[in-house]
Amino acid sequence: MKKNLLTKMGTLVISGALIASSLAGCGAKADSSDSASAETTITEEETATADAAEETSEATEDATEDTAKVYRTLDEIKESGTINIGVFSDKSPFGYVDENGEYAGYDVYFAEKIGEDLGVDINYVSTEAANRIEYLQTGKVDIILANFTVTEERAQEVDFALPYMNVALGVVSPSDKVVESLDDVTADDQIIVISGTTAETYLEKNYPDIKLQKYDAYAEAKTAFENGNGVAWANDNTEVIAFSLENEGYTVGIPSLGDADTIAPAVTKGNETLLTWLNDEIETIGNDNFFHKDYEATLLDTYGADYENTLVVEGGKAE
Amino acid sequence: MQSLGIDVLFKGTNMIRLLKGLWVSVEISLISVAISIVLGLIVGVLMTAKNRIIRLFFRVYLEIVRIMPQMVLLFIVYFGTTRVFGMNISAELSAIIVFVFWGTAEMGDLVRGSIKSIPRIQYDSAYALGMDKFQVHFFIIFPQTIRRLIPLSINLVTRMVKTTSLVMMIGIVEVLKVAQQIIEANRKASPNAAFGIFAVVFLLYFLVCWPISRFAVKLEKRWA
Numbered sequence: 001m002k003k004n005l006l007t008k009m010g011t012l013v014i015s016g017a018l019i020a021s022s023l024a025g026c027g028a029k030a031d032s033s034d035s036a037s038a039e040t041t042i043t044e045e046e047t048a049t050a051d052a053a054e055e056t057s058e059a060t061e062d063a064t065e066d067t068a069k070v071y072r073t074l075d076e077i078k079e080s081g082t083i084n085i086g087v088f089s090d091k092s093p094f095g096y097v098d099e100n101g102e103y104a105g106y107d108v109y110f111a112e113k114i115g116e117d118l119g120v121d122i123n124y125v126s127t128e129a130a131n132r133i134e135y136l137q138t139g140k141v142d143i144i145l146a147n148f149t150v151t152e153e154r155a156q157e158v159d160f161a162l163p164y165m166n167v168a169l170g171v172v173s174p175s176d177k178v179v180e181s182l183d184d185v186t187a188d189d190q191i192i193v194i195s196g197t198t199a200e201t202y203l204e205k206n207y208p209d210i211k212l213q214k215y216d217a218y219a220e221a222k223t224a225f226e227n228g229n230g231v232a233w234a235n236d237n238t239e240v241i242a243f244s245l246e247n248e249g250y251t252v253g254i255p256s257l258g259d260a261d262t263i264a265p266a267v268t269k270g271n272e273t274l275l276t277w278l279n280d281e282i283e284t285i286g287n288d289n290f291f292h293k294d295y296e297a298t299l300l301d302t303y304g305a306d307y308e309n310t311l312v313v314e315g316g317k318a319e
Numbered sequence: 320m321q322s323l324g325i326d327v328l329f330k331g332t333n334m335i336r337l338l339k340g341l342w343v344s345v346e347i348s349l350i351s352v353a354i355s356i357v358l359g360l361i362v363g364v365l366m367t368a369k370n371r372i373i374r375l376f377f378r379v380y381l382e383i384v385r386i387m388p389q390m391v392l393l394f395i396v397y398f399g400t401t402r403v404f405g406m407n408i409s410a411e412l413s414a415i416i417v418f419v420f421w422g423t424a425e426m427g428d429l430v431r432g433s434i435k436s437i438p439r440i441q442y443d444s445a446y447a448l449g450m451d452k453f454q455v456h457f458f459i460i461f462p463q464t465i466r467r468l469i470p471l472s473i474n475l476v477t478r479m480v481k482t483t484s485l486v487m488m489i490g491i492v493e494v495l496k497v498a499q500q501i502i503e504a505n506r507k508a509s510p511n512a513a514f515g516i517f518a519v520v521f522l523l524y525f526l527v528c529w530p531i532s533r534f535a536v537k538l539e540k541r542w543a
Contacts, residue, residue: 070401089492090503097500099331125490134394135490138401246507302507 070139162316163262170237286315324512340497355422363430
């Protein structure tokens, strides 16, 4: 990735020239009525620049070769000696960068294992929630390991491997009056939710009689809950568990509610070899409880030992 | 200062990472700015051309840049080129291409505006003194245009420096992203670190942009 400044500058000058030439080409195109001849001019200019710069010519070669298959197969990854894995760099404790600049977290612990078992180096790519699918579809990363929840819509765009973690909804309430079942909630009680979350959708659909108090932001919902505005707070179970552990006097009465979703690695659609290898890997390392070790190394501090079996999926077998 | 969480910056290599992130932002923006200014001067002159088709072409170019959010442009250049042409442009180069594409259009428009703002009488007087077309443009119009351009282009340059924070969307880890990483990694130990760290980021951006505007003031005075 890191090229020295001179090469960068060189590429820039060339790209600048390219832009300028294509601009000039387009200007010519606008002038002449025969657009085909203008296009030829552009190609000629590009070829001329390509002679001068190796990089540009490589790009053109890639363009002709890789139109059909964007991903790299297992053998191609092994041959290159490096695997590109997309992870979050700011979602502690799943994927983050520690104070020494090293990637760490539950997802990264697994990524390290993948790199070790494949016998290749890992190039971590910092991804955002919004560009994870894009990265896979363009083959810019081989695997996404960024707390990627399996949904039907996403499964049409990318291929998910076996899951390695559960996510569900959870309900937290004050320890002196724990809500252990949503059937106990009376007509006078209100439950706090954050607008737009799965908790809101789920409760509205399945418990239409329960009154909801909706807040726009996490901080508002938290303050309202701490002030006793509602009997309980429903959110992603990882969030409510973390809340109950960080704040005294609150208990997660319902640690897992509703449709249990899973989190799984994803690869580019159609990358069979890598997908098969990943599934085998997840099953194999499940035999010596790899993900429990992962949990103990990375998530124990945040979620405590009580939720280990609620959150971890071992060997790809979700309940 | 404990409560502001600035102490978090002194843990491990955090401060060095933040400065490296700043360098990434500065590198991308300065390279883009340099190219944009050169291309912008050319485009600006072309925007004042007599030929209507050339003018229309640059008008459309400028409108595209104005309408398209930079984020969309980044996605088009970084992911789109791979999707459509199978080309793999590095994230840094994609960022520079987008910023140059944007900067050139806006710079061009500023140049166009500055040229247009030179009163007609300047041309007429110069011709009356017997200067030829080249002399009029090079010795009379050009210097006046440049002087008018300085404050306008400094706005654009500082805006470009700040907009580099968008490049995190194509996986480049720049100063703001490093700040977010540091805040998140210390969410439990110091939950208030966000304020202190963003304050430091603000200061860093200021340290980059301030010398640029000082330099501009100096130039303005010298050329006045």
